[in-house]
Amino acid sequence: MPNTEDYLLGTDDTESVRLGIQHRLWSAQAAAIWERARIGPGSRVLDVGPGPGYAAADLAELVGPGGRVLGVEGSPRYVELFRSRMSALGHGHAAVVKGDIHHLATLVRTNGDEAGSFDAAYCRWVLSFSPDVSGVLAQIGACLTPGGRIAIQDYFNWRAMSLAPRRPEFTRVIEAILAFWESGEGSNDVMAVVPRLLRDASFRLEHFSVNQRIARPGEPLWNWPDSFWPSIIPRVVDAGFLTEPESRAFFAAWRDASMDPDCFMMVPPVFDAVAVWRG
Ligand SMILES: C[S@@+](CC[C@H](N)C(=O)[O-])C[C@H]1O[C@@H](n2cnc3c(N)ncnc32)[C@H](O)[C@@H]1O
Known part of the structure; x- marks a missing residue:
């Protein structure tokens, strides 16, 4: 079973702040998929x-x-932060239960919510850490009403992340992060198999598309990679997939690129899938 307490990218302050920045930078895409999944006032959402x-x-x-x-x-730690956030915002209708998403339906019931009563489920950047995506989809199905929708945002072709003009230090780091990710239990190519797995889990795929964005120095989206490197690279070095000198060379190249108004970066493609639960 996966280590659910401290997933591949960690749960320290650097990563938790990064997730906030990441959410803001991708919130337009999140709002768009929620609308496609018909999430609105009164919806029950997992x-x-x-x-x-x-x-x-x-x-x-x-x-x-x-x-x-x-x-x-x-x-x-994230459960605690979730609770304090909702309490500060006065969202008494939002709750969180601690546990492994591979046992989702049981956890939902244990929390006192009826499995089979949810109109929608949102799952962003999570399936790429799962060793059993089919199992998670089946669990989500068991929590939805017939006709309820799942909205997924995740990666395929993550290795397409590239700096232009190319720099060898950057390419090396991408390869090292890929090797680190692949040493875990999930895959950042997961969206390649999601249409098939949704069909097998009794979902009908309603929408499938890709968000391919680029970032330029000085633009808000440049903060996405800029906040990702300090979170991930020390973990990749600790795990032995990158050396300290390679890490230092990368950060020097990145600082240099950040000062170059003519360079740009392709961020990894994020795919959207919306599917209807057939029941
Ligand atoms: C990259 S973060 C994404 C967080 C959030 N969905 C978002 O879009 O900002 C992945 C999250 O999935 C959680 N996670 C990964 N595998 C899990 C599992 N098997 N059971 C429960 N949570 C898991 C991690 O703890 C982490 O909070």
């Missing part, structure tokens, strides 16, 4: 792996006090 609850807080505002947001999260 947030599968919500982290500290940044998207869940927006969902709680969207569904309003007549709706429900329930997160299922493995990290005790």
Whole structure:
């Protein structure tokens, strides 16, 4: 079973703050998929792996006090941050239960929510850490009403992340992060198999598309990689996939690129899938 308490990218302050920045930078894409999944006032929504609850807080505002947001999260630290965020915002209709998303339906019931009663499930950047995506999809299906929708945002072709003009230090780091990710239990190519797995799990794929964005120095989206490197690279070095000198060379090259108004970066493609639960 996966280590649900401290997933591959960690749960320290650097990573938890990064998730907030990341949510803000991708919130337009999140709002768009929620609308496609027909999430609105009164909806009952499951947030599968919500982290500290940044998207869940927006969902709680969207569904309003007549709706429900329930997160299922493995990290005790993120569960705590989720709770304090919702309490500070006064969202009494948003809650989180600690546990492994591979046992989602049981956890939902244990929390006193009826499995089979949710209108929608949101799952962003979580399936790419799962060793059993089919199992998670089946668990989500068991929590939805027939006709309920799942909205997934995750990666395929993460290795497409590239700096232009190319720099060898950057390419080396991408390869090292890929090797580190592949040493874990998930895959950052997960969206390649999601359409097939949704079909097998009794979902009908309604929408499938890609968000391919680029970032330029000085633009807000440049902060996405800029906040990712300090969180991930020390972990990749600790795990032995990158040396200290390679890490230092990378950060020097990145600082240099950040000063170059003519360079740009392709960020990894984020795929959207919305599918209807057939029941
Ligand atoms: C990259 S973060 C994404 C957080 C949030 N969905 C977002 O979009 O900001 C992945 C989250 O999934 C959680 N997670 C990963 N595998 C899990 C599992 N098997 N059970 C419960 N939570 C898990 C991690 O603890 C982390 O909070």
